[in-house]
Amino acid sequence: MAGYGNFAYYYDRLTYNVDYKKRCEYIGSLLAENGVGEGILLDLACGTGTMTLLLEERGYEVIGADASEDMLGIAQEKKLKKNSNAVFLCQKMQELDLFGTVDAAVCTLDSINHATDENDVWEIFRRVALFMNDGGVFVFDVNTPYKHRNVLADNTFVYDLDDVFCVWQNSFREADCSTEIRLDVFERDAEDTDVYYKYSEQFRERGYDLDLIKQNLERVRFEVVGIFDEMSKNSVCETSQRAVFVCKKHGTQFI
Numbered sequence: 001m002a003g004y005g006n007f008a009y010y011y012d013r014l015t016y017n018v019d020y021k022k023r024c025e026y027i028g029s030l031l032a033e034n035g036v037g038e039g040i041l042l043d044l045a046c047g048t049g050t051m052t053l054l055l056e057e058r059g060y061e062v063i064g065a066d067a068s069e070d071m072l073g074i075a076q077e078k079k080l081k082k083n084s085n086a087v088f089l090c091q092k093m094q095e096l097d098l099f100g101t102v103d104a105a106v107c108t109l110d111s112i113n114h115a116t117d118e119n120d121v122w123e124i125f126r127r128v129a130l131f132m133n134d135g136g137v138f139v140f141d142v143n144t145p146y147k148h149r150n151v152l153a154d155n156t157f158v159y160d161l162d163d164v165f166c167v168w169q170n171s172f173r174e175a176d177c178s179t180e181i182r183l184d185v186f187e188r189d190a191e192d193t194d195v196y197y198k199y200s201e202q203f204r205e206r207g208y209d210l211d212l213i214k215q216n217l218e219r220v221r222f223e224v225v226g227i228f229d230e231m232s233k234n235s236v237c238e239t240s241q242r243a244v245f246v247c248k249k250h251g252t253q254f255i
Contacts, residue, residue, distance in 0.1 A: 007183060007185065007199065007201040008048065008068055008070035008071045008073070008074060009070070009074075010164055010166070010185050010187075010199075011047060011048055011071065011074075012048055012050070012074070013161060013164055014159055014161075014164070014166055014185075015109075016161075018109070020050045020051055020054055021054060022231070023051070023108065023231065024051060024054040024055060024058065026231055027051075027055070027106055027108070027139055028055070028058050030137075030139050030226075030244070030246050031104050031106075031137050031139060034137045034225060034246060034248055035135065035137065035248075036103050036104045036136065036137045037059075038059050038060060038103075039060065039061065039102075039103030039104060040060070040061045040062075040063065040100075040101075040102045040103050040104075041055055041060035041061065041062050041063070041102060041103065041104045041105065041106065042062075042063045042064075042065065042098070042102045042104070042105040042106070042128070042131070043055060043062060043063065043064045043065070043105075043106055043107075043108075044065055044093055044096070044105055044106065044107040044111065044124075044128065044140075045065070045066055045067075045093055045107055045108075045111035045114075046064030046065060046066045046071075046072075046075065046088070047066055047068075047071045047075070047109075048071050048074040048075050048078065049064050049071075049072075049074070049075025049076075049078050049079065049086065049088065050078070051106070051108055052064035052075065052086055052088075053078055053079065053082055053084055053086060055106070056084055056085070056086055060104070061085070062086045062087070063086070063087045063088075063089065063098065063102065064086060064087070064088045064089070065088070065089045065090075065091045065093075065096060066088070066089075066090065066091075067090065067091065067092040067093070068090075069090055072088050072090055075088050076088060093107075093111070093112075093115065093120075093124045093127070094115065094120045094123040094124050094127065095127070096124070096127035096128065096131065097127075098131040100131075101131050101132060101133045101136075102131055102132055102133065102136065103132075103133055103136050103137075104132075104136055104137045104138070104139070105128050105132060105136070105137075105138045105139075105140075106138075106139045106140065107138075107139075107140035107141070108140070108141055109141070110141060110142055110143040110205065110242065111140075112124065112140055112141075112142050112208075113142055113143050113205040113206055113207065113208075114203065114204075114205055115206070116176075116178055116204050116205070116206040118208070118212070118216075121208065121213070121216060122216045122219065122220070125216055125217055125219075125220050125222065126219075126220045128220075129220040129221055129222060129249055130220075132249050133249070134249055134250065134251045135248065135249065135250075136248070136249045137246065137247065137248055137249075138222060138245075138246075138247040138248075138249065139244065139245070139246050139247075140244070140245050141230065141242050141243065141244045141245070142207075142208065142210075142213065142242065142243055142245070143205065143207055143241065143242055144207060144210070144236070144240055144241060144242065144243050145177050145207035145208070145209065146207075146238065146239055146240065146241065147207065147241040147242065148172060148177050148178070148179050148205070148206075148207035149172065149174075149177070149207075151241055152170045152172065152179045152181075152205075153170060153172045153179075154170055154171055154172050155170050156168065156169045156170070157170075163187060163188045163190075164185060164186070164187050164188070165185070165186040165188075165196070166183060166184065166185045166186070167183070167184045167186075168181065168182075168183055169181070169182045169183075169184075170182075176206060177206060177207040177208075178204050178205065178206040178207070179204065179205050179206075179207075180202070180203075180204050181202065181203055181204065181205065182200065182201070182202045183200065183201045183202070184198060184199075184200050185198070185199045185200070185201075186198050187199070210227060210236065210243055213245065214227070214245075217245070217247055221249055221250055221251055222247040222248065222249055222250075223247060223248050223249075223250055224245060224246070224247050225246050225247065225248055226244075226245075226246040227243055227244070227245055227246075228243070228244045228246070229242075229243070229244070230242035230243070230244060231244075
């Protein structure tokens with residue numbers, strides 16, 4: 001899974017098209033509709049903490065966990081500016097180890113896809129279940145196999161901002177429905193606009209069959225109460241690019 005070293009500095013600028021407030025309202029509605037409108041909430045793979053702090057504004061006591069020290073450094077800066085009570089932990093998803101239990105957990109923007117070993121995905125779900133109260137709700141999204149094959153594929157994407165230029169190059173592998181992703185970021189020098197500095201990141205994401213994800217969730221006592229098309233309450237379809245899972249933990253389902 002990616003650590004997002006130098007890329008952490010550019011992450012917020014390059015995800016400018018993500019409407020975090022709208023996404024937070026959507027996630028908050030899914031949690032509330034399933035009985036968790038308050039309490040302790042874990043934001044798994046929280047990145048730079050934008051979603052974490054928005055969820056805190058909705059009234060949750062929030063914990064953000066991420067494997068990248070660089071991402072969490074930015075999250076801590078945001079926390080200080082907002083005078084937030086959020087707690088941030090540097091932990092890999094499959095090594096989650098909390099001080100107590102939580103009432104809800106969220107994991108957004110295809111973070112689960114960064115676990116390219118099926119056993120790691122199961123371990124992530126097991127860890128979330130281990131630290132979640134019975135009746136708790138887990139909401140997460142994944143990029144679908146359709147998106148990997150037809151949208152990410154072998155395509156190249158370019159982001160051209162005022163001071164940053166990013167080239168995103170993909171290489172798709174059908175054998176395990178995974179996409180190798182290379183990001184080359186060029187930052188313009190603040191004083192000499194003819195000079196750019198280059199930073200690169202490389203990582204892989206894997207698309208998982210949604211039924212397989214559901215089976216792994218059920219193994220660790222999560223009941224899947226809904227699988228929705230992104231940012232909607234509509235069921236996923238064959239061309240859905242991102243699927244949103246809403247799961248409720250029940251102790252009686254543990255195997």
